[in-house]
Amino acid sequence: xxxxxxxxxxxxxxxxxxxxxxxxxxxxxxxxxxxxxxxxxxxxxxxxxxxxxxxxxxxxxxxxxxxxxxxxxxxxxxxxxxxxxxxxxxxxxxxxxxxxxxxxxxxxxxxxxxxxxxxxxxxxxxxxxxxxxxxxxxxxxxxxxxxxxxxxxxxxxxxxxxxxxxxxxxxxxxxxxxxxxxxxxxxxxxxxxxxxxxxxxxxxxxxxxxxxxxxxxxxxxxxxxxxxxxxxxxxxxxxxxxxxxxxxxxxxxxxxxxxxxxxxxxxxxxxxxxxxxxxxxxxxxxxxxxxxxxxxxxxxxxxxxxxxxxxxxxxxxxxxxxxxxxxxxxxxxxxxxxxxxxxxxxxxxxxxxxxxxxxxxxxxxxxxxxx
Amino acid sequence: xxxxxxxxxxxxxxxxxxxxxxxxxxxxxxxxxxxxxxxxxxxxxxxxxxxxxxxxxxxxxxxxxxxxxxxxxxxxxxxxxxxxxxxxxxxxxxxxxxxxxxxxxxxxxxxxxxxxxxxxxxxxxxxxxxxxxxxxxxxxxxxxxxxxxxxxxxxxxxxxxxxxxxxxxxxxxxxxxxxxxxxxxxxxxxxxxxxxxxxxxxxxxxxxxxxxxxxxxxxxxxxxxxxxxxxxxxxxxxxxxxxxxxxxxxxxxxxxxxxxxxxxxxxxxxxxxxxxxxxxxxxxxxxxxxxxxxxxxxxxxxxxxxxxxxxxxxxxxxxxxxxxxxxxxxxxxxxxxxxxxxxxxxxxxxxxxxxxxxxxxxxxxxxxxxxxxxxxxxxxxxxxxxxxxxxxxxxxxxxxxxxxxxxxxxxxxxxxxxxxxx
Numbered sequence: 001x002x003x004x005x006x007x008x009x010x011x012x013x014x015x016x017x018x019x020x021x022x023x024x025x026x027x028x029x030x031x032x033x034x035x036x037x038x039x040x041x042x043x044x045x046x047x048x049x050x051x052x053x054x055x056x057x058x059x060x061x062x063x064x065x066x067x068x069x070x071x072x073x074x075x076x077x078x079x080x081x082x083x084x085x086x087x088x089x090x091x092x093x094x095x096x097x098x099x100x101x102x103x104x105x106x107x108x109x110x111x112x113x114x115x116x117x118x119x120x121x122x123x124x125x126x127x128x129x130x131x132x133x134x135x136x137x138x139x140x141x142x143x144x145x146x147x148x149x150x151x152x153x154x155x156x157x158x159x160x161x162x163x164x165x166x167x168x169x170x171x172x173x174x175x176x177x178x179x180x181x182x183x184x185x186x187x188x189x190x191x192x193x194x195x196x197x198x199x200x201x202x203x204x205x206x207x208x209x210x211x212x213x214x215x216x217x218x219x220x221x222x223x224x225x226x227x228x229x230x231x232x233x234x235x236x237x238x239x240x241x242x243x244x245x246x247x248x249x250x251x252x253x254x255x256x257x258x259x260x261x262x263x264x265x266x267x268x269x270x271x272x273x274x275x276x277x278x279x280x281x282x283x284x285x286x287x288x289x290x291x292x293x294x295x296x297x298x299x300x301x302x303x304x305x306x307x308x309x310x311x312x313x314x315x316x317x318x319x320x321x322x323x324x325x326x327x328x329x330x331x332x333x334x335x336x337x338x339x340x341x342x343x344x345x346x347x348x349x350x351x352x353x354x355x356x357x358x359x360x361x362x363x364x365x366x367x368x369x370x371x
Numbered sequence: 372x373x374x375x376x377x378x379x380x381x382x383x384x385x386x387x388x389x390x391x392x393x394x395x396x397x398x399x400x401x402x403x404x405x406x407x408x409x410x411x412x413x414x415x416x417x418x419x420x421x422x423x424x425x426x427x428x429x430x431x432x433x434x435x436x437x438x439x440x441x442x443x444x445x446x447x448x449x450x451x452x453x454x455x456x457x458x459x460x461x462x463x464x465x466x467x468x469x470x471x472x473x474x475x476x477x478x479x480x481x482x483x484x485x486x487x488x489x490x491x492x493x494x495x496x497x498x499x500x501x502x503x504x505x506x507x508x509x510x511x512x513x514x515x516x517x518x519x520x521x522x523x524x525x526x527x528x529x530x531x532x533x534x535x536x537x538x539x540x541x542x543x544x545x546x547x548x549x550x551x552x553x554x555x556x557x558x559x560x561x562x563x564x565x566x567x568x569x570x571x572x573x574x575x576x577x578x579x580x581x582x583x584x585x586x587x588x589x590x591x592x593x594x595x596x597x598x599x600x601x602x603x604x605x606x607x608x609x610x611x612x613x614x615x616x617x618x619x620x621x622x623x624x625x626x627x628x629x630x631x632x633x634x635x636x637x638x639x640x641x642x643x644x645x646x647x648x649x650x651x652x653x654x655x656x657x658x659x660x661x662x663x664x665x666x667x668x669x670x671x672x673x674x675x676x677x678x679x680x681x682x683x684x685x686x687x688x689x690x691x692x693x694x695x696x697x698x699x700x701x702x703x704x705x706x707x708x709x710x711x712x713x714x715x716x717x718x719x720x721x722x723x724x725x726x727x728x729x730x731x732x733x734x735x736x737x738x739x740x741x742x743x744x745x746x747x748x749x750x751x752x753x754x755x756x757x758x759x760x761x762x763x764x765x766x767x768x769x770x771x772x773x774x775x776x777x778x779x780x781x782x783x784x785x786x787x788x789x790x791x792x793x
Contacts, residue, residue, distance in 0.1 A: 027516070031520050078500050080448075080500075080504070129768075129771070129772065133771065133772050133775055134775060135768075135771045135772065135775060138446075138448065138500055139673070139674075139677060139767070139771065140768060140771070142448070142670050142673070142764075143674065143764040143765075143767050143768050144764075144768075146667065146670070146760075146761050146764040147761050147764055147765065147768075150757040150758070150760065150761045151757070153757050154755050154757045158755075285504070285507070285508065286508075288504050288508075289504070289505070289508055292501060292504075292505070325516060325519045325520065327512060327515045327516035327519055327530075328516060330511075330512030330515060330516070331509070331512045331513055331516055333508065333512065334505065334508045334509030334510075334512045334513070335509065337504075337505040337508055337509070338487075338491065338502070338505040338506070338509060341491070341497050341498075341501050341502065341505060342491055342495045342497055345495050345496055345497050346495065349496075
């Protein structure tokens with residue numbers, strides 16, 4: 001029984017990935033290039049140490065984004081606003097980080113606290129509108145995304161810009177060294193060869209892992225986490241058993257926003273030390289994809305984030321070596337998401353009908369005996 | 372016979388109401404224009420009217436797309452992705468076969484996105500939002516891939532843009548805006564009155580001149596889709612079935628309606644409309660396919676669905692409003708500042724109406740809002756450039772917060788439906 005359950009759980013993602021690779025291969029064949037060659041190139045480039053470091057660096061913010069989205073999904077709340085929340089949080093926390101000077105650990109902690117608070121409060125707006133005015137969070141977060149990005153543009157241009165900088169790139173002042181997050185190159189290099197090409201493994205990956213563990217413990221070991229899951233599974237039963245639905249919505253949005261606030265920090269604290277026009281956008285939307293592929297489970301989201309991170313990091317080789325357009329990887333990612341949600345749905349349905357059959361089989365002999 | 376008369380009287384009263392509302396709006400604009408005179412002269416002009424219409428059309432088409440899907444009970448936040456597909460395929464079709472074929476192929480591209488959404492949500496029962504998000508991820512990736520494969524090989528094209536494409540052509544209305552009639556150029560009546568500079572009358576003619584001269588045939592087609600949607604959705608049996616699928620699918624099924632088929636149909640039409648919107652941007656508005664040129668208009672279309680209370684005419688009004696904000700900032704940055712004055716005057720008018728209707732609480736908050744806007748206008752001399760692009764988003768949130776209880780969306784909108792459920 002449990003073996004079958006594990007097989008069923010593994011079936012959906014495997015089917016999704018095989019299907020996506022097949023579709024992308026067909027697209028490549030139509031475009032006139034050899035898919036096998038392309039995949040082999042990606043595999044050989046993708047297993048190099050530098051690519052793996054890039055994968056981890058890309059997966060770190062994606063994982064945080066996936067967890068932020070997953071927190072909402074676990075109680076059927078769609079936080080589409082992760083995008084706006086993390087960009088706003090990155091701008092404001094980078095500015096605060098540059099304005100103060102504190103001992104190293106405190107400095108980093110303050111920046112993280114500011115980012116989480118900003119993300120949380122901005123997500124809280126959508127929660128508040130839902131609880132008091134019944135505004136659906138999908139609509140409000142879509143609208144708030146546009147408002148957040150406009151606010152970021154305005155604040156950066158008028159209030160937070162680095163006056164000393166004369167280049168065309170609008171940026172906030174740089175965070176002093178005490179507010180930066182150390183890299184893990186030394187740790188990795190004790191096990192492997194030296195990491196070349198100036199690549200650094202961002203230390204923030206540890207924070208992301210910690211967030212995943214806390215998320216898991218929160219869901220399985222705390223009262224609030226239980227309420228959240230219960231509301232997601234059956235809101236009516238949860239309310240009947242004394243869960244306050246409005247408070248749960250508020251808490252979920254605030255938590256989701258707090259994690260969303262962290263998304264920009266791996267880059268800000270580990271690489272750029274500022275917010276500027278080159279800051280990576282779009283992670284909030286990719287985070288939705290990562291959460292969907294990972295089925296909102298902390299471990300699943302990690303796999304999703306690593307998969308997406310690896311695809312992004314290994315793709316550039318396609319242009320360099322062969323004549324395969326690297327955009328095929330974006331198509332692959334899109335198809336993975338769509339086929340993953342469809343196959344989860346199908347597997348779920350098969351599982352449910354099988355359980356119904358099992359239950360019927362288990363109760364039948366008893367009835368015959370009674371008769 | 373009586374039914375016909377009833378229909379006509381209904382039509383008359385609706386037409387009358389909208390005419391009065393439109394004239395009132397022009398009056399408010401005229402007054403505001405006079406108040407803002409030295410600062411800007413572009414608040415109401417034929418150029419602004421023309422630009423407004425041009426900017427409003429893609430939003431309108433996305434909005435109509437949203438209405439079609441949601442009337443059948445399927446939430447479509449994949450509109451943005453379907454617009455991107457429409458823009459790419461529209462530009463490609465225009466390059467290959469000419470602008471009209473571009474529009475057709477753009478519609479087909481969007482409809483293919485709609486079909487995908489329908490297969491996922493209706494066929495497999497995937498959550499509507501999730502499927503929409505997935506389509507919004509997939510569409511730009513596909514467009515980029517195709518651009519690289521197709522446009523990058525051509526002169527003027529690249530991996531993010533197409534070569535330039537021709538538009539479908541414009542038309543001037545005869546006698547009113549100097550259109551040609553069998554080779555004879557008729558007088559430009561609206562333009563003549565516009566030039567006289569009479570308060571209100573000239574402004575009215577400026578607006579009419581703007582929307583009757585150099586009108587793209589595609590714009591006329593898009594506008595015609597508003598009454599067409601109303602008639603199909605509310606006056607035909609297939610429209611009744613589509614709306615039944617969105618209000619109460621179980622009841623519709625029990626009456627023999629093929630709910631799945633209705634939902635498929637509506638979502639494919641929805642994608643086609645969004646695709647038309649995308650193709651319009653590429654072919655008519657910019658004359659080129661450029662990556663990210665839809666700029667979230669699919670989401671603004673979604674906003675007009677709510678803003679317009681799931682009614683095609685409401686979506687038209689919303690898209691004109693948002694198109695106006697868009698056009699004004701494009702034409703004249705200083706005119707944007709007078710938008711504050713305009714908003715202040717408009718809210719003040721609403722406050723007076725609330726006093727008239729003896730709704731004291733609404734009157735007080737509206738008056739406070741008007742005072743705030745007018746104060747903001749008087750103490751500043753320009754408005755931040757970030758504000759106009761987000762007017763639709765702010766307006767939608769405000770409508771949801773303050774008038775949300777008066778909106779009514781289809782009862783089964785966004786709910787998963789499986790045949791045979793209770």
